[in-house]
Amino acid sequence: MKKNLILLLLLVPFLNVNAQRISIKKGWKLMIGDNPEWSAPGFNDSGWQTADLNRPWEQQGHQNYDGFGWYRTHVVIPSSLKEKAFLKDSLLLNLASVDDNDEVFLNGTLIGKYGGHRGNIKEGHYGPRSYKIASNNPALLWDKDNVIAVRIYDTGGDGGIYGEKFEIHMADIMEGVEYNTSADFSYGDKNMLGKTIKLETKNVYKYAGTLSLKVTDPETGAVILSKTTDNANFTKGSPFSWWFTFNTSQKKSYNIIYTFHDKKTGTEISETETTPYILTPAVGLAPRINGASTFGVRPGHEVLFLIPATGLTPLTYKVAGLPAGLKVDKSKGIITGVVNKAGNYPLTFTVTNRKGTATKKFVLAIGDKIGLTPALGWNSWNAWGLSVNDEKVRTAAREMSERLASHGWSYINIDDGWEADSRDANGKIVTNNKFPDMKGLTDYVHSLGLRMGIYSSPGPRTCGGYLGSYQHDDDDAITYGDWGIDYLKYDWCSYGEIAPNHPDLDDMKKPYLVMRKSLDKASRDILFSYCQYGMGDVWKWGAEAGGNSWRTTGDITDTWSSMSGIGFNQDKAAPYAGPGHFNDPDMLVVGKVGWGPTIHNTRLTFDEQYTHISLWSLLASPLLIGCDMGHVDRFTLNLLTNDEVIAISQDALGKEARQYVKKDDYQIWVKQLSNGRKAIGLFNTSDKYQTISLPKSDAALKGFTKYRDAWRQQNLTAVSGKVAPHGVLLVTVSK
């Protein structure tokens, strides 16, 4: 008894009772390994290490560890939570993020688990979890010490439970009420913005109350619009919709807060979002040739290159200097054919329309090196996860062809989820029924002048649990070649079960070297993208091991902490990037994302999205759009079609930006560009407006006299500007 009392007293500092929510972020213990006894409430975990829920276990002494681990904590759950709640039926346990899969025990009873699409703890994906526990579940001890034990299985990369919010609260009347803010903003004349939002619920309770909104200027705090509607009534199957418009006087983002107040219960639920603003100037009518100024192909391998050009259609394309074996389609601008002799072939592109003519010098580099500039494309993962199918890929290809290819975008990459469960009788990899005709799909992508990418793992299974390439490297490379694949993302995943427990560098390189050899036997160029989350400082050896790019991190998600945490942490890898081999801090999280069949607007604010694209361009990262290409809104299109920004990514020098200034509330990154120019990103990492400057006297600006704002495509008099919270000023400088 006395012991229990002491225990309870010891636990008090870990309780933070705030507005009916109990934070359970502190007090956790961690043990690597697996033992069913670790779920028992009476188990003595005093010998376990203290866990930090701000970071994965890799950063707590378990570098490169994949597999099982357990977390435990104690918490007193006061019955006042239940008493004060309107609905008293169940309690929610929210774990900010679990990497990758979990089983959660309350006082020894399993109360929830998450595995992959097969429900197996070894196959699944990281993400937030919310588990409901009935108030009368005997495992739940009101007003007493409860032991929460979480069994984790980490499939690869970062592992553990970590993130912002870990809390317990009652599932109240507002649980299951959602603001649907997924409609796009509409842009009217004279800076008018409009939007429809909806209040939705799956509850049968009839909600009736007021919905109000307030739009504020984050720079001045001024209220731009304040509005309330009295009849916000909704219930299951019958949402409440509200259309509103307002005038934004300047090109910047505003904050909106929505608050619904339910009259009967007096409870409220709020939601915030920001408003978009377009920086990329409209495309001109006169022809303009965009994108990289060089492209590499191996001798004897097929050339497929679409000249990216904008302007009033129809456009007519001509190429001077084409070596024998190549031809250009005059109306589509697609160069095809084969060149056998190595060499740098200088070409001149000419594009003409009714409004004029544009020319551009270009180097076709026939030789050993491919992927001379970072790949620009789309990958299915961040949008569709394992629900990707033929139709979604065709949509992506069609939309890329119509809206993005003219700015240099060219890869259509299928991530995990295309593979069958078993190979055919000859050991050949086959597709599942979502992809009835891979060769036909690839032919379609190629017919648009675009290239096709695919995904596999060196292990027996991919991270999503599909068939991997283990012991079939040659077979698969040949199949990819036959299908016409141009890009392979090769994901470590279950190779962890094949490699020794603590793989050394040779063990880490091995599966990639094996596939490298196999790809070299394929009939075409296949860009090779390593995905092993940065293990063994892959940036130091990825190029030598034959990679064209390599992931430097675990998986990204659509939050500021994930995107900025990854993006601003790349300096260590920067010196290793160069033409043909780039660091890959993971794919883009702009537009509509979802990692599965249900899509939502990225949770990044609009300024954070400008930061994301600016930073990834400076980092010379592959730019792989991860959104639903069938619904690219005007803002997202503006992000992806700014030719001066894309030019920073596609610069022929292939250098990656270095972190030049790192302060608590801002950072400056500098990328060397060809012709002695530089690109400079001034990033506001704080949540307040601030002016960020790089003085003319600074060493980085010595000799540079011309400054240009890349997003606005306007000249500047200084490398200085007011930068929005989590926003950026992206500047190119020349002499």
Ligand code: GLA
């Ligand atoms: C891993 C990778 C992701 C994606 C999935 C597919 O998590 O890091 O980018 O490819 O696997 O299952």
